[in-house]
Amino acid sequence: MRSWKDVLVSPCASILNTIKVIDSAALQIALVVDDAGRLLGTVTDGDIRRAILRGLSLDEPVSRVMNSSPTVARVNEDRQEILAVMKARNLRHIPVLDETGRVVGIEILEELLKGGRKENLVVLMAGGLGSRLRPLTQDCPKPLLKVGSRPILETILHNFIEYGFERFYISVNYKADMIKQYFGNGNRWNVQIKYIEEKERLGTAGSLSLLPEKTEHPLLIMNGDLLTRVNFDQLLSFHIDNQVQATMCVREFDLQVPFGVVKIDGHRLLGIDEKPVQHFFVNAGIYVLQPDVLELLPRGMYYDMPDLLARIVEQGKETAVFPVREYWLDIGRLSDYEQANGEYEEIFGAKGNVNVP
Numbered sequence: 001m002r003s004w005k006d007v008l009v010s011p012c013a014s015i016l017n018t019i020k021v022i023d024s025a026a027l028q029i030a031l032v033v034d035d036a037g038r039l040l041g042t043v044t045d046g047d048i049r050r051a052i053l054r055g056l057s058l059d060e061p062v063s064r065v066m067n068s069s070p071t072v073a074r075v076n077e078d079r080q081e082i083l084a085v086m087k088a089r090n091l092r093h094i095p096v097l098d099e100t101g102r103v104v105g106i107e108i109l110e111e112l113l114k115g116g117r118k119e120n121l122v123v124l125m126a127g128g129l130g131s132r133l134r135p136l137t138q139d140c141p142k143p144l145l146k147v148g149s150r151p152i153l154e155t156i157l158h159n160f161i162e163y164g165f166e167r168f169y170i171s172v173n174y175k176a177d178m179i180k181q182y183f184g185n186g187n188r189w190n191v192q193i194k195y196i197e198e199k200e201r202l203g204t205a206g207s208l209s210l211l212p213e214k215t216e217h218p219l220l221i222m223n224g225d226l227l228t229r230v231n232f233d234q235l236l237s238f239h240i241d242n243q244v245q246a247t248m249c250v251r252e253f254d255l256q257v258p259f260g261v262v263k264i265d266g267h268r269l270l271g272i273d274e275k276p277v278q279h280f281f282v283n284a285g286i287y288v289l290q291p292d293v294l295e296l297l298p299r300g301m302y303y304d305m306p307d308l309l310a311r312i313v314e315q316g317k318e319t320a321v322f323p324v325r326e327y328w329l330d331i332g333r334l335s336d337y338e339q340a341n342g343e344y345e346e347i348f349g350a351k352g353n354v355n356v357p
Contacts, residue, residue, distance in 0.1 A: 041066030
């Protein structure tokens with residue numbers, strides 16, 4: 001994977017050194033950043049060639065030739081919107097910035113057009129009972145419940161396909177035949193779908209021990225009852241760039257205490273904090289794992305992902321968290337299901353399925 005970090009240059013770098021960066025990274029662009037990683041401008045081969053035609057020395061700083069007002073994308077922007085901008089403005093690259101203006105990635109037209117096809121395996125956990133969604137799940141597994149025009153699991157599949165993933169395993173248990181019949185081998189979506197069949201429920205990580213093939217690429221694992229617009233490209237790049245064994249996606253969660261919290265020292269009142277809000281990061285149910293992490297799993301036994309991550313940490317292996325800033329919703333209760341249907345059209349561009357008992 002070509003890293004955007006390879007094309008970062010200082011505004012003091014010479015034009016000649018910037019040419020070397022552009023050529024060696026094969027991205028055909030350099031990003032000029034300050035010491036904090038904030039974008040100052042971009043430089044393409046065309047910018048340099050125009051400078052040469054103007055007679056500018058290659059020893060001059062690259063700040064003399066950079067485009068100081070480039071088109072940029074923000075970290076939570078939809079890829080299709082970015083692609084539309086690139087086509088409209090005839091752009092081959094768009095830097096991706098966070099809320100402070102720091103570079104966190106780069107979108108490339110060719111990869112957006114072809115989907116940036118990836119060899120990584122994606123494992124979707126779809127074996128749960130969905131007990132909290134009964135009676136909806138009495139005759140239908142939760143991943144097949146329709147939100148909008150599609151089952152939840154199909155929307156998840158579409159999201160991964162949008163980022164170029166095409167090799168999937170679906171871990172099934174409850175009403176497995178219904179899921180297998182719906183998704184088949186994946187031909188309908190031009191991808192490959194295989195199945196991990198849990199003879200008994202194995203938790204959110206246990207079925208990974210039954211994965212029938214080995215891979216040398218990081219694996220992506222996601223619960224089959226989530227709706228999200230997380231950027232899987234940036235998630236995978238984050239995992240690789242940080243050289244960690246495991247990455248857990250986390251979501252900010254605010255909890256407001258509905259009462260005034262009293263601060264005391266023995267019998268003395270020190271103060272009252274009226275209805276304070278506590279901030280947490282919670283597990284978002286999306287993970288990236290290095291292949292050798294699977295060797296830590298007991299084969300065919302119930303094992304949850306938090307247990308696996310705790311074991312990784314106990315062994316001193318590097319782990320990381322990736323904050324999800326994009327849309328994210330865990331469909332665990334009827335109220336969540338109703339909310340998902342109400343938001344689906346705005347987030348995913350299709351009508352919600354609002355017939356909820």
